[in-house]
Amino acid sequence: MKSVIITGGGSGLGAALAEEYAKKYKVILIGRTLMKLTMVKDVLVQRGQHADCYACDVTSMEEVKHVFGQLFQQEDIHMLINNAGSGIFGPLEKFTEEEVNLLLDINVKGPLFTTMTALPYLKEKAEGQIMNIISTAGLRGKINESVYCASKFAVRGFTESLVKELDGTGISVTAVYMGGMDTPFWEDSDHVKDKSRFKTPEQVAVQIAAEDTGKAEIFIDR
Template identity: 45%
Template structure:
């Protein structure tokens, strides 16, 4: 049975920005579907919600087959997807010559291919309905190269190219595409030492979630395609 609430699907919702976004959309009255590989972390995010309008689905977005099956299940058990937020990501920060093959594979598989697979899973239905929203959380690593981030930047530059192409492919539709390029955030992504350092200069994910929410609202005759948020 279709619910009356807007349905927002968020990947990587078990911690960091994904969890902050999930809390924001839940607070604003949406039904939020939390996606991630760790069911326990997704439960922890849901435990912080103000209401019970949520669903949890474990998913490895690097598997095209698993993405297809889980997204079909999401629509069947909840309702059609109004907004997809591709937030899940992983990074390994070494000099280019020190990156291992498995590290490179994981960054490309999750950051780039995972974003493509999840987007493909919603595009057909969104195009048929001529409505919907896709937000790709990319990072400033998608607009400039950085020391010890060559592999990470490569994956994020790929997401940027994919997103910019989506904008062109869908410019005659009512589907909104947004790219978010943000600097470092105070999340587990950077490890405990950085989080424990109160002068780390990292932004709070709740602030980023607020900015994303406000700047990606569906507005008539307007779409903010690129959102760039940098540290001081």
């Protein structure tokens, strides 16, 4: 059975995407907290769907190489969904060096490391798909989101380049842009005062799966 790796699969959009993609694939959930991943996996398995999970910090190339190396040996991996991400918001001068590094590590280096590791395997099979979950913060700048936008613009540039670089290889690359979703992403932040108009991650996941034809861009919001 073909498998899909979903990073950040233990909560929010990643968990909702697992629900959608488990209808067609075995889903392999990746994240740092095994307990959250296991809870999502167990629900799918109890329903008779195929799922597995692995603890892996995608900011560590060593961990990514170890876990992905194992996965690509054991599974028929068709798709990688780079969904893991984090947000810190506020005026730029209030950021610490650690906060800048944290956002760039998880939001930019995370998808780079996983994709760099997955590509040789996908290229050997000459088929597959990379999907990068970006944000409308990758389409335009926003007040108090300078570092987050910088990270998401970076992933957009990365994704658009890969679309061209992998043209003709059998591997499709998809960028997904969405606005606010009511997920644990906002738990430690007062950046958004009113989340009542946010979409649910489930709504967004349904729309992504419905529009996922391997095309280069999916716009949930602009």
